[in-house]
Structure formats: structure tokens, C-alpha cells
Amino acid sequence: MVNRYPFWKNLFIVGNLLIVGFFAIPNIYGEDPAIQILASRGSVVDRKLEDELLSALQAAEIIPKHIQRGTDRLLVRFPDTEAQLRAQDIARDALGSDYVVALNLAPAAPEWLTDLGALPMYLGLDLRGGVHFLMEVDVDAAVRQAEERYVKDLKKRFQKERLRYRTVKRIDTQGIEVSFNDSALRDRVYDLIRKEFQDFTVEERDVNGEFQLILALSELATRELEQFALQQNITTLRNRVNELGVAEPLIQQQGENRIVVQLPGVQDTARAKDILGATATLEFRAVHEGDAELARTSGRVPLGTRLYPMREGGNILLKRQVIITGEHITNAASGIDQESGSPDVSITLDGKGGSDMDAHTKGNIGKRMAVVFIENKVETLKIKGENVRKRRTIAEVINAAVIQGRFGNRFHITGLDGTEEARNLALLLRAGALAAPIEIVEERTVGPSLGKENIAMGFQSVVIGFCLVLAFMVFYYRIFGIVADIALAMNLVMIIGILSMLQATLTLPGIAGIVLTTGMAVDANVLIFERIREEVRNGNTPQASIHAGYEKAFSTIADANITTLIAAVVLFGFGTGPIKGFAITLSIGIVTSMFTAILGTRAIVNLIYGGRRVARLHV
Amino acid sequence: MQLFKKTTHIDFMGQRKYTLIFSTILILLSLTSLALRGLNFGIDFTGGTIVEIGYPQPVDLSEVRTHLGDIGFQRAIVQHFGTTRDVLVRLPPHEDLDKAALSTRIIQELEVLAGTQLDLRRVEFVGPQVGKELTEQGGLAMLVALGAILVYVALRFEYRFALGSVAALIHDVVITLGVFSAFAIEFDLTVLAAILAVIGYSLNDTIVVFDRIRENFRKIRKGMAIDIINSSLNQTIARTLITSLTTLLVLITLFLIGGQLIHSFSTALIVGVLIGTYSSIYIASATVLALGVSKADLMAPPKEGAEFDGRP
Numbered sequence: 001m002v003n004r005y006p007f008w009k010n011l012f013i014v015g016n017l018l019i020v021g022f023f024a025i026p027n028i029y030g031e032d033p034a035i036q037i038l039a040s041r042g043s044v045v046d047r048k049l050e051d052e053l054l055s056a057l058q059a060a061e062i063i064p065k066h067i068q069r070g071t072d073r074l075l076v077r078f079p080d081t082e083a084q085l086r087a088q089d090i091a092r093d094a095l096g097s098d099y100v101v102a103l104n105l106a107p108a109a110p111e112w113l114t115d116l117g118a119l120p121m122y123l124g125l126d127l128r129g130g131v132h133f134l135m136e137v138d139v140d141a142a143v144r145q146a147e148e149r150y151v152k153d154l155k156k157r158f159q160k161e162r163l164r165y166r167t168v169k170r171i172d173t174q175g176i177e178v179s180f181n182d183s184a185l186r187d188r189v190y191d192l193i194r195k196e197f198q199d200f201t202v203e204e205r206d207v208n209g210e211f212q213l214i215l216a217l218s219e220l221a222t223r224e225l226e227q228f229a230l231q232q233n234i235t236t237l238r239n240r241v242n243e244l245g246v247a248e249p250l251i252q253q254q255g256e257n258r259i260v261v262q263l264p265g266v267q268d269t270a271r272a273k274d275i276l277g278a279t280a281t282l283e284f285r286a287v288h289e290g291d292a293e294l295a296r297t298s299g300r301v302p303l304g305t306r307l308y309p310m311r312e313g314g315n316i317l318l319k320r321q322v323i324i325t326g327e328h329i330t331n332a333a334s335g336i337d338q339e340s341g342s343p344d345v346s347i348t349l350d351g352k353g354g355s356d357m358d359a360h361t362k363g364n365i366g367k368r369m370a371v372v373f374i375e376n377k378v379e380t381l382k383i384k385g386e387n388v389r390k391r392r393t394i395a396e397v398i399n400a401a402v403i404q405g406r407f408g409n410r411f412h413i414t415g416l417d418g419t420e421e422a423r424n425l426a427l428l429l430r431a432g433a434l435a436a437p438i439e440i441v442e443e444r445t446v447g448p449s450l451g452k453e454n455i456a457m458g459f460q461s462v463v464i465g466f467c468l469v470l471a472f473m474v475f476y477y478r479i480f481g482i483v484a485d486i487a488l489a490m491n492l493v494m495i496i497g498i499l500s501m502l503q504a505t506l507t508l509p510g511i512a513g514i515v516l517t518t519g520m521a522v523d524a525n526v527l528i529f530e531r532i533r534e535e536v537r538n539g540n541t542p543q544a545s546i547h548a549g550y551e552k553a554f555s556t557i558a559d560a561n562i563t564t565l566i567a568a569v570v571l572f573g574f575g576t577g578p579i580k581g582f583a584i585t586l587s588i589g590i591v592t593s594m595f596t597a598i599l600g601t602r603a604i605v606n607l608i609y610g611g612r613r614v615a616r617l618h619v
Numbered sequence: 620m621q622l623f624k625k626t627t628h629i630d631f632m633g634q635r636k637y638t639l640i641f642s643t644i645l646i647l648l649s650l651t652s653l654a655l656r657g658l659n660f661g662i663d664f665t666g667g668t669i670v671e672i673g674y675p676q677p678v679d680l681s682e683v684r685t686h687l688g689d690i691g692f693q694r695a696i697v698q699h700f701g702t703t704r705d706v707l708v709r710l711p712p713h714e715d716l717d718k719a720a721l722s723t724r725i726i727q728e729l730e731v732l733a734g735t736q737l738d739l740r741r742v743e744f745v746g747p748q749v750g751k752e753l754t755e756q757g758g759l760a761m762l763v764a765l766g767a768i769l770v771y772v773a774l775r776f777e778y779r780f781a782l783g784s785v786a787a788l789i790h791d792v793v794i795t796l797g798v799f800s801a802f803a804i805e806f807d808l809t810v811l812a813a814i815l816a817v818i819g820y821s822l823n824d825t826i827v828v829f830d831r832i833r834e835n836f837r838k839i840r841k842g843m844a845i846d847i848i849n850s851s852l853n854q855t856i857a858r859t860l861i862t863s864l865t866t867l868l869v870l871i872t873l874f875l876i877g878g879q880l881i882h883s884f885s886t887a888l889i890v891g892v893l894i895g896t897y898s899s900i901y902i903a904s905a906t907v908l909a910l911g912v913s914k915a916d917l918m919a920p921p922k923e924g925a926e927f928d929g930r931p
Contacts, residue, residue: 126880134749269742270723441746443722449673450740457878464876465869472865476621509809512873512881516816516888519869520823523862527827530858537626556830559775560823566767567819571812574760576753579812586816 003610013603020497026109026120032077033084034106036247039072043098056094062087103265104247121499124507129451130264134442139257141437142229153351176215186211269445282326287368288317308397316397323360328353332429334422337414343422344414354409361406370400458511465515477529479618483604484525487596491521494592507581517589524597528553542614565590622857631852632845638901649797656800661807664754666712666747670722673738677703686732701879712747757811777916783906784825787898791821795891809884817891824899831855836917848904863896
């Protein structure tokens with residue numbers, strides 16, 4: 001027994017450590033409080049903006065640590081949070097509403113590190129502070145609304161075909177009931193529905209002298225509607241969150257009818273709730289081709305018109321009369337126009353919307369029509385220490401296009417600048433349509449002070465727990481204990497490195513997981529060392545004991561760790577938020593501890609004892 | 620240093636009658652408490668609202684309580700959290716009120732009462748539906764974990780061992796839950812995570828012992844099952860105790876300085892590790908013995924274990 005590792009094996013261990021260790025480095029530098037300035041609505045981030053901001057900050061005697069200008073954003077770092085918070089207010093006042101000013105924590109690691117993709121661990125909301133909302137979309141309401149629309153459509157269709165129905169109405173639970181006086185008529189309608197309303201499954205029913213058709217939305221159609229309602233809400237939320245000025249928001253579907261919204265760093269939850277809960281509508285209005293600039297400067301608008309701001313900047317005059325409102329939009333999708341090959345948005349309206357649109361377009365070919373996006377918000381403002389709730393309506397023109405021909409319930413908007421614009425317009429059109437009601441079903445807010453405390457306490461418990469275990473191992477196993485301690489330190493570095501690499505979310509329970517694995521990681525070494533002691537006691541030579549100790553302990557360690565890993569993986573699968581964080585650190589800790597405690601310690605033990613005569617083992 | 624100078628010769632299995640009685644009593648007590656008192660579920664499971672507020676100076680709770688009662692929150696539970704400057708307000712799920720706005724209202728009211736700006740430390744609101752789902756998911760997670768472990772152990776060892784380990788796990792979980800019930804410690808999501816970690820830990824311990832039992836069954840030609848199990852336990856006792864000790868060291872650290880938020884979590888783990896250590900010695904092995912494990916059962920194909928040979 002020589003107990004020596006071949007060179008490649010040592011290289012493998014050291015190489016792994018170096019790579020993972022490299023990714024752990026950014027954590028040493030911590031993070032700078034920063035503000036992030038994002039251009040919105042066509043504004044630009046340029047040198048001028050930077051100077052403007054700098055002079056505003058200088059006037060308030062705030063000296064930023066560093067300014068970084070990207071294509072669409074400015075990142076300004078500050079030495080402390082106080083300066084950061086003041087700077088945010090100043091930036092908001094100085095730059096106006098064309099820019100979103102968000103608080104952020106920017107990694108303070110040198111640029112060459114971040115350029116290589118090495119970032120510090122991603123802290124969860126419980127550590128950095130922020131808001132987590134789980135929102136439930138009332139998808140049933142979306143289906144109900146759709147049915148209401150279909151009822152109107154059906155009536156119109158029947159009138160057009162001169163099919164004399166008795167009633168068309170929604171059934172309380174779900175579905176639509178159409179009844180007739182004679183069965184021949186019913187059969188004709190049956191065929192019509194089968195041909196033109198394919199989203200429905202139709203059943204015939206005779207109820208005391210009435211001949212009825214029961215229409216039910218097919219499963220596929222229902223699911224599409226629900227999915228549509230959900231997407232619509234996600235889009236709306238995303239637009240609103242942008243307005244809140246959050247640096248790294250997360251908005252995601254969860255399950256079938258829920259949306260997770262995470263807003264790190266947001267402290268004013270009342271305002272966040274107000275903004276997220278706002279409602280938006282759309283209006284299509286005819287454009288009045290007057291001089292909007294003149295109207296703006298003079299403050300006088302032509303009779304029967306109103307002045308609206310354009311989203312891209314500038315103003316436009318619109319006629320007061322509304323052609324249709326957004327609730328008539330049933331779908332809007334971006335695509336490519338078949339004829340011109342340029343990006344377009346195709347819009348589908350319901351029956352009423354279609355006929356109104358038809359009536360308007362008939363006589364207005366060649367004129368422009370504008371889409372107005374209207375948001376109703378309730379804002380909680382602090383005025384002299386008192387909370388005042390205020391309603392605010394914001395209306396903006398998101399698009400104005402020339403009417404090319406007469407159309408009804410299906411039309412395209414073309415002449416858009418690019419696919420990006422087409423997609424945004426489609427999103428806005430959908431967001432403005434009547435969305436399914438949404439409700440907050442879970443909220444978790446952590447204030448910034450608690451977040452900081454959590455980090456401090458978490459850090460402390462890792463350090464103290466770690467040191468206690470280190471001390472115990474040296475005390476109990478002496479030289480081998482030192483070896484185990486080195487492995488333990490490597491393990492900690494590896495956990496941090498891998499967490500940073502994966503950018504997995506570190507939560508408070510996650511830190512607890514790290515502490516726990518520190519305690520459990522030595523288990524592998526305890527197993528090995530106890531086994532070596534046993535072998536020595538049985539009268540084996542030191543070298544043979546080392547060899548046998550590692551050999552025999554291996555399958556035990558593997559078995560024991562795999563079972564713990566099973567528990568951790570199950571936890572990951574079922575857990576949410578903070579719990580997932582615990583499962584992640586526990587799983588990573590188990591895997592890395594096997595690497596460091598088996599391969600790592602063996603390499604060191606081999607270096608110390610390998611290939612020479614050993615009289616006694618200090619184990 | 621060594622815990623035991625020589626290999627010990629404790630007759631663990633000889634004591635199994637007493638430990639069985641001891642465990643039975645503990646389990647019965649736990650079940651009784653669970654049946655009568657139930658668990659002190661946190662809002663993660665029941666639904667409701669928690670608002671934690673930091674005051675600039677120590678605050679009198681009765682004043683806060685009265686004020687909240689006056690404005691219609693009679694059912695609010697108000698208590699200190701960690702320090703006397705921290706106040707935790709807990710509200711049961713409301714049917715009619717705008718749930719999400721509840722927390723905002725409470726803070727505003729308390730700021731009026733205190734006459735100063737307060738530090739909003741934490742808001743947790745869980746709708747009743749979400750709470751119900753979390754409870755179901757939690758229970759399911761526990762069952763899936765137990766099931767997956769059962770399968771793994773059955774494959775790696777033998778079904779008797781699988782049953783033994785799962786018996787020990789159920790023992791640990793029931794008693795840990797019993798402790799939470801008896802002392803009315805709040806049971807929230809983190810505790811559920813802790814219990815799953817306890818399952819992992821306790822199993823870890825059990826597997827180590829089982830591994831040795833299997834090894835000894837294959838190695839020692841003569842001897843009764845009970846003797847082999849006994850000597851296996853003696854051979855692994857030092858490791859069992861030391862690992863538990865290091866784990867407890869860090870857990871106690873967490874308990875003492877990890878903060879109020881993970882108090883329940885660390886409590887669950889401390890209890891679980893203690894019980895888990897005990898059960899891996901007495902319960903798991905005793906179950907295997909009672910199920911009548913024998914040499915022949917473990918004479919697996921010689922390939923077994925070979926797959927790991929040559930590793931370090």
C-alpha cells in the first residue's frame with residue numbers, strides 16, 4: 001500500500017477547486033447600493049443624460065462611486081444606502097417620467113470578473129428585502145365573459161340569416177342555451193353552428209314544446225381562453241411593474257391560473273399593490289388631422305376633439321367620439337403581413353365591435369385611426385404624513401394608422417417599425433382588453449432592515465457553526481482532523497461557488513441548509529476516520545489501514561448520502577420560495593461534501609502519509 | 620482523542636424491550652397530543668396575515684391590542700417577536716375584507732397610534748386556498764420522500780431493511796411532530812422542510828448501521844443475527860455519536876443566533892437529530908431483527924459492492 005494518487009487525480013481535484021473557487025470570488029466584494037436608470041418610451045440614454053444626472057447629484061452634494069453607461073441604461077453606484085435613496089429621489093425629479101429609476105444592488109466585484117460571468121450569489125427576497133405576490137386569475141370569469149360575447153354574436157348572426165329564435169342566453173353554470181319554436185329551424189341553426197362556431201360542442205334538447213340547442217365551449221377552446229386570460233394578465237402586470245421601477249422583477253406563471261410577482265427591493269408595498277391592481281382599457285378613435293403642437297401650446301383644441309400624448313413622444317388630436325372600446329377585442333397577435341412581408345398585428349373583434357368598426361371604416365378610408373391606452377390607477381400618496389388615496393387616469397396613444405379599406409371584426413395594423421414594435425403593440429392591445437379579474441392570494445414582504453438582519457445572522461451562524469466543527473475535528477482527530485477541516489473549508493467554498501455559478505436563489509433557510517451541511521459534511525470523514533482507527537486496532541499497518549478505511553467507508557457514505565439527497569430532491573420538487581432555497585443548498589452541500597470529504601481528504605492524506613514508512617497514525 | 624478506547628460491547632439489542640416500551644410511550648403521547656391539541660399551524664397552512672413591525676423604542680403591547688380591537692380587529696393576536704421593540708400582529712383569515720390591503724391598514728393605524736414612522740419588517744399574507752394547498756403538498760411531499768426512500772433501501776439492501784428504516788423514520792417524524800404539538804411550537808413551512816431534512820438525516824444514520832450489519836452478516840460466518848447486529852451497532856456507535864454531536868453543534872448555533880425566523884426550524888432539527896440518532900440504534904435495527912433477517916437474505920450476488928471498488 002503506497003497510498004499515492006496519480007498526478008492526474010490530484011490535478012482533477014485541484015482543477016475542480018480552482019474553477020469553482022473562482023466563481024466564489026465575487027462574493028468577497030459584496031454589492032454596492034446603486035440606482036439603475038432605464039430609458040422608457042423612446043427616450044435615449046446618452047452622454048447628455050449622464051451629465052444631466054451628474055450635475056443634479058452634484059447640486060445635492062452626492063458623489064457617486066461609479067457610473068456605467070449601457071445602451072439603454074445607466075448604472076450609478078453609491079458608497080452607502082443613504083446616498084442611494086436620496087439619489088433616487090433626485091434622479092426622479094431631474095429626469096422626469098421618460099426614465100424609470102430603480103434601486104438596485106450591483107455586484108462590486110471588478111469588471112474582469114463579472115465579464116467572465118462570475119457573479120455573487122443571488123439573494124432571495126427574505127435576504128435583500130422585497131415583495132412577493134402570488135396572484136390568482138379568475139379564469140372562470142374569463143370564460144363567462146367569452147360566453148357573453150358569443151351570446152351577442154349568435155343573436156346578430158341569427159338576425160342576419162333571419163333565423164327566428166326564441167331566446168339565446170347563458171346558462172348559469174356554463175354554456176349557452178338557444179331555443180326555437182320548431183325543429184326544422186333548429187336543425188338549420190345546428191348546421192350553422194357546426195360550421196361557423198367550431199369552438200362549441202352542440203347538443204339538442206327538447207323541453208316542453210321548446211326545441212333547444214345547448215352549446216358548450218369545447219375543452220380546447222376553454223383552455224385557450226384561460227391561457228389567454230392568464231397571458232393577458234401577465235402582460236398587464238409586466239407593463240405596470242416596469243413603471244414601479246424595479247431592477248430585477250420576476251413575473252411568472254405558476255400552475256394553471258396563478259402568477260408570481262417578485263419585486264426585490266420594493267419597500268412601498270401599498271404603492272405596489274395599487275399599481276398592480278390598476279385596470280386598463282383601450283379605445284379606438286378617429287384622428288383629427290389638425291396641428292397638435294399648436295393646440296398644445298395655445299391650449300385650445302378644435303371643436304369635438306381632445307389632445308392626447310403619444311407614447312413615443314409628441315401629441316395628437318383625436319375626435320371625441322369613440323369607435324369601439326377594448327372590451328370588444330377578443331384577440332391580438334403579432335405576425336408578418338402576407339402581402340408586404342412587413343411585421344403586423346392582427347386583431348379580432350367580437351360581433352358588436354366588428355359591426356361598429358365596419359360602420360366607421362366604410363366612410364373613412366384613407367383617414368387615420370388611433371388606439372388609446374387608458375390606465376386607471378389608485379395611488380396611495382403620503383401628504384404631510386397622511387395617506388391619501390387618489391385616482392388617476394392616464395391616457396396615451398399607442399398607435400395611429402391609416403385605414404386602408406373597409407373592414408369588420410378582423411383587421412391588421414401594418415406599417416410598424418419592426419417585429420419588436422409589433423409584438424409590443426399586440427401585448428398592449430391584449431393588456432388593454434378586458435382582462436379576467438385578478439386577486440392577490442399570497443403576499444410575503446420583507447422590509448430592508450429585516451433583510452439585512454437576516455443576512456447578518458445567517459452569516460454569523462455559518463461562521464460560528466463552522467468554527468465549532470473545525471475545533472471539534474482537530475481536537476478529536478488531530479492531524480486527520482486538520483485534513484477534514486481543510487476539506488470542510490473547501491466544501492464551503494464549493495457550495496458558495498456553485499450557488500454563484502448557478503445563480504440559484506439563496507434564502508434564509510438556504511443559509512440554514514449550508515450550516516446543516518457543514519455539520520453533516522464531516523460525517524463522511526468521521527466514517528472514514530473511525531474505520532481507519534478500527535483497522536489500526538485490528539493490527540493492520542498504517543498504510544493498509546488508510547487504504548482500507550477509505551475503501552470500506554465508501555459504499556456506506558454513498559448510500560447514506562443518496563438517501564439524504566432523495567429527501568432533498570423531493571423537498572425541491574414540492575417546495576416553494578424559501579424552502580426551495582433550503583433544498584438547493586442541502587443538495588449542493590451533499591454532493592460537494594462527498595467530493596471534498598472523500599477525494600479531497602484522501603489527496604491530502606496521501607500527500608502527508610503516502611509513499612513512506614509511517615510508524616503511527618495520528619488519527 | 621477517542622470516545623471509546625476499545626470497541627465497545629454494549630448489548631443494545633438486549634435493551635430493545637425497554638426501548639420499545641419507551642418508544643411506544645413516546646409515540647402514544649405524541650399521537651394523543653396530536654389528536655387532542657393538534658399542531659399550532661402557522662399562517663402558511665391556515666391562511667391569515669402576519670405583520671411584523673419594528674418600533675424605535677420598546678412598546679407596550681396592551682395599548683396596541685386595545686387600539687386594534689377598537690378599529691375592528693378583535694381577533695388580532697399581538698405579541699413581541701424577539702425583542703420588546705418588535706411587534707408581531709397575527710390575523711386569522713378574513714372572509715369579507717380586502718385581504719391584500721389589510722396589512723397596509725394595520726401599519727397605517729399603528730403609525731397613527733405611535734405618532735411616528737414605524738419600520739415595516741415583514742408582511743405575510745396567505746389566502747385560505749393557498750394554505751390548504753400547501754398543507755396538501757406538504758403531506759404529499761412527506762409521503763413521496765418516504766416512498767422513494769423505501770424503494771431505494773429495498774433495492775440496495777433488502778425489504779426488511781427498507782421496512783426497518785421506514786419504521787424508524789415514521790417513529791422520528793411522529794415524535795418530532797408530537798414535541799411540536801405538546802409545546803405548541805409554531806408549525807410553518809420551514810418546519811416542514813426541517814422534518815424532511817430530519818428524514819434524510821435519520822436515514823443517513825440508519826443506513827450506516829445497516830451497511831455494517833450487511834457487511835458483518837457476509838463476513839462473520841457463525842453467530843446469531845442478534846449478536847451480529849449488536850456488534851455492528853458497537854462498531855458504528857462512535858461514528859453515530861460524533862456525527863450527531865457535530866450536527867447538533869451547528870444546529871444549536873443556528874438556534875441561538877440564527878434569528879427568530881428560523882427558531883422553529885432549528886428546534887425541529889435538534890429534536891429530530893436527537894430522536895433520529897436514538898432510533899437508528901434501537902428502532903431500525905430492532906425492526907430488522909424482529910422481521911427475522913438472516914444470513915441467507917443478505918448473500919447478494921458477489922457483484923454487489925464491487926461496483927464501488929477501486930474508488931478512493
